[in-house]
Amino acid sequence: MNTSALKRSAALMFLLALVAGPVLVFLGPANAVSRNHYQTSRKNAGTPNSTKVTRNSSGQVVSYGNNSITYNAPSAALAQLGRALYLQNCATCHGDKANGVPADGTAGAYPNLIGVGPATVDFWIESGRMPAANPRTVQAARHVARLNHQQALAVAAWVDSLSPSLPLIPTPHLKNANVSDGAALFALNCAACHTIEGSGDALAANTYAPSLRNIPAFQVVEAIRTGPGNMPRFTGNLSDKQVNDIVKYVTTEIQHPNNPGGFGLGGLGPVAEGFIGLALGVGLLALLGYWVGERD
Numbered sequence: 001m002n003t004s005a006l007k008r009s010a011a012l013m014f015l016l017a018l019v020a021g022p023v024l025v026f027l028g029p030a031n032a033v034s035r036n037h038y039q040t041s042r043k044n045a046g047t048p049n050s051t052k053v054t055r056n057s058s059g060q061v062v063s064y065g066n067n068s069i070t071y072n073a074p075s076a077a078l079a080q081l082g083r084a085l086y087l088q089n090c091a092t093c094h095g096d097k098a099n100g101v102p103a104d105g106t107a108g109a110y111p112n113l114i115g116v117g118p119a120t121v122d123f124w125i126e127s128g129r130m131p132a133a134n135p136r137t138v139q140a141a142r143h144v145a146r147l148n149h150q151q152a153l154a155v156a157a158w159v160d161s162l163s164p165s166l167p168l169i170p171t172p173h174l175k176n177a178n179v180s181d182g183a184a185l186f187a188l189n190c191a192a193c194h195t196i197e198g199s200g201d202a203l204a205a206n207t208y209a210p211s212l213r214n215i216p217a218f219q220v221v222e223a224i225r226t227g228p229g230n231m232p233r234f235t236g237n238l239s240d241k242q243v244n245d246i247v248k249y250v251t252t253e254i255q256h257p258n259n260p261g262g263f264g265l266g267g268l269g270p271v272a273e274g275f276i277g278l279a280l281g282v283g284l285l286a287l288l289g290y291w292v293g294e295r296d
């Protein structure tokens with residue numbers, strides 16, 4: 001083999017690797033993903049965590065709560081508008097009866113929305129996760145919401161009219177919350193997944209706990225009380241007072257940290273901060289060495 005033939009076969013192998021790599025990467029996960037969609041349980045949806053419960057004339061719970069959090073049913077007057085919005089934006093996947101069966105009749109193709117409670121429907125719409133862009137998504141990501149607050153409540157009202165359930169739409173009263181109790185409760189119940197800085201972290205099987213940096217207070221309550229995706233649902237084990245304390249901690253200390261030590265470096269955690277320290281420290285030393293060495 002002369003050198004030009006050698007060069008040619010080396011170039012060929014390089015090209016092959018260049019093409020084969022991405023093809024393998026592309027095929028790999030497509031075959032690996034075969035997880036069922038997440039489905040919120042209808043059981044243990046959270047009994048009203050307070051003594052003050054208001055019911056309407058047909059006996060349905062329309063509000064409950066206390067001076068930490070109050071929960072209200074979306075107005076039944078919105079249900080007709082909600083039905084129209086639902087048929088436009090949701091029915092292709094979740095089916096026109098909201099039972100998770102699309103028009104082709106495949107049972108269990110999508111999560112069943114009957115009985116998940118208004119706070120669940122509202123959370124998935126207002127966090128922009130729904131309507132999903134990709135029907136095969138394993139973990140729908142947070143986006144700018146496509147429906148506004150009133151429209152989200154309307155869809156929640158209609159879905160809930162099919163089988164009234166809890167939890168209702170929460171309003172936290174943060175002026176009554178204790179932020180240092182919240183910090184301790186957050187460390188105990190949330191930090192394992194979201195990190196103590198609330199910046200989020202990877203979990204198993206291509207899922208992740210998202211960052212909590214930009215989540216409105218009522219949505220933090222909704223997440224805690226409904227348990228989206230791989231997050232556990234916290235019901236009886238956290239009182240409304242405790243949830244309110246946690247929400248105060250998330251919306252103040254986590255979302256507006258004050259860094260007594262100087263720069264926060266984005267709160268990425270000790271490993272990333274260590275690298276920045278290393279790069280700056282060693283980098284400065286190298287520059288110093290260079291400067292000292294050059295002098296003559």
Ligand code: HEC
Nearest residue numbers: 038039040089090093111121124130131132135138139140
């Ligand atoms: C393109 C298909 C698609 C459309 C359209 C869609 N969804 Fe979904 N929906 C999904 C998939 C897939 C999941 C599961 C995603 C996950 O687990 O992250 C899901 C999950 C949900 C959940 C969580 C279910 C649970 O068990 O907790 C709710 C609530 C929901 N959708 C409501 C809606 C509403 C309301 C609309 C319309 C505004 C809508 N979806 C539009 C596909 C869709």
Ligand code: HEC
Nearest residue numbers: 127139142189190193208209210215220223228229230231
């Ligand atoms: C076992 C891990 C785990 C624990 C513990 C946990 N979470 Fe989560 N959390 C998640 C995951 C996973 C998601 C994303 C769910 C999805 O999108 O399918 C999430 C989503 C959220 C969201 C919505 C963020 C967004 O992007 O819209 C909030 C808010 C939240 N969690 C707050 C909390 C709080 C507060 C606690 C403690 C009371 C907590 N979480 C405990 C895993 C966890």
